[in-house]
Amino acid sequence: xxxxxxxxxxxxxxxxxxxxxxxxxxxxxxxxxxxxxxxxxxxxxxxxxxxxxxxxxxxxxxxxxxxxxxxxxxxxxxxxxxxxxxxxxxxxxxxxxxxxxxxxxxxxxxxxxxxxxxxxxxxxxxxxxxxxxxxxxxxxxxxxxxxxxxxxxxxxxxxxxxxxxxxxxxxxxxxxxxxxxxxxxxxxxxxxxxxxxxxxxxxxx
Numbered sequence: 461x462x463x464x465x466x467x468x469x470x471x472x473x474x475x476x477x478x479x480x481x482x483x484x485x486x487x488x489x490x491x492x493x494x495x496x497x498x499x500x501x502x503x504x505x506x507x508x509x510x511x512x513x514x515x516x517x518x519x520x521x522x523x524x525x526x527x528x529x530x531x532x533x534x535x536x537x538x539x540x541x542x543x544x545x546x547x548x549x550x551x552x553x554x555x556x557x558x559x560x561x562x563x564x565x566x567x568x569x570x571x572x573x574x575x576x577x578x579x580x581x582x583x584x585x586x587x588x589x590x591x592x593x594x595x596x597x598x599x600x601x602x603x604x605x606x607x608x609x610x611x612x613x614x615x616x617x618x619x620x621x622x623x624x625x626x627x628x629x630x631x632x633x634x635x636x637x638x639x640x641x642x643x644x645x646x647x648x649x650x651x652x653x654x655x656x657x658x659x660x661x662x663x664x665x
Contacts, residue, residue, distance in 0.1 A: 462488060463523040463580070470528040483528060487535035489544065490516040502543065505652070509543025511627050512602065514555035515654035518563050519599035522583040525572075558625045562597060562658040569595030569660075579603055584610070593661040594618075596644075604651030615642040619663040622646065626655035635662075 466483055473481050490513035492500045501508050517534055524532050537560075539547040546557035569587030573594070577584050583599040594615065600608060612618075615638045622634040626649055636659060638644050649655045 462520050463527055466524075466527040466529045482530040484531040484533070485524075485529055486531075486533045488520070488533070489513070489535050505627075507543060509548065509554040509556070511555045511625065511630075512652075512654045513543075514559040514625065515599050515601050515656045517556060518559040518597070518656050519581070519583040519601045521563055522585045522597065522599055523580075525585060553630075555625060555630055558630045559599075559656045562623060562625065562656055565658060565660070566595055566597050569593075582608070586612075594620075594659075595661070596620075596657075596659040598646070598657040598659070600649060600655045600657070602652055602654055603648065605648035607648050608646050608657075610644045610646075612638060612642045612644065615644075615661075616640050618642075618661055620644065620659040621662050623658040623660075624655060625657075627653055 466485065469483060473479070490508065492503065492506045500506065504510060506512055521532070536545045538545045539549055539551060541549060543554055546554055546560055548554055566585055566587060569589050571588045573586040573588060575584040575586050581601045581603050583601070585597040586594065588594055594612060596610065596612070598608060598610070617640060618638045620636045620638070622636045624632045624634065636644050636646060644659065646657050
């Protein structure tokens with residue numbers, strides 16, 4: 461609903477003649493799979509400050525790029541209690557900080573590149589910079605895939621720096637090299653876990 465509702469509301473507004481009315485999605489956040497309870501909100505796997513919540517936020521922001529939205533407001537960024545934001549009450553960074561930072565780095569690749577994904581829980585944002593170097597952000601929200609493969613046209617044997625956020629590390633650095641067909645493969649996560657992967661081109665073929 462987070463990604464499909466804007467299109468439905470745009471259609472309703474347009475049908476009544478409000479074609480210039482702005483669409484604002486205010487105060488959205490990941491919600492635990494069970495009914496909201498304090499102990500669930502603080503759960504390290506499914507709670508508000510979990511990696512699952514952080515990757516959900518990144519996946520939603522990627523999906524919103526092609527939605528008819530004018531403004532989208534994640535609630536919140538600051539250190540609100542129970543882990544709503546990118547910092548906790550002691551000013552330590554939560555997983556959301558790292559997924560937001562990865563998303564912001566895609567501003568260095570403003571030229572959008574068309575992508576296709578077989579699963580709405582696998583959101584992908586890709587672009588190039590002024591020199592044609594590629595950047596790809598992959599949000600794997602509980603797909604359960606053992607591995608993820610992405611084929612980039614013209615990226616045969618290209619090297620990419622890889623920054624990964626998951627439950628094992630909030631910001632792990634690595635490298636991925638595309639094969640002779642431009643295929644990149646990264647590790648997946650278990651079905652009830654999530655990961656965010658940022659790939660940035662470091663060496664062309």
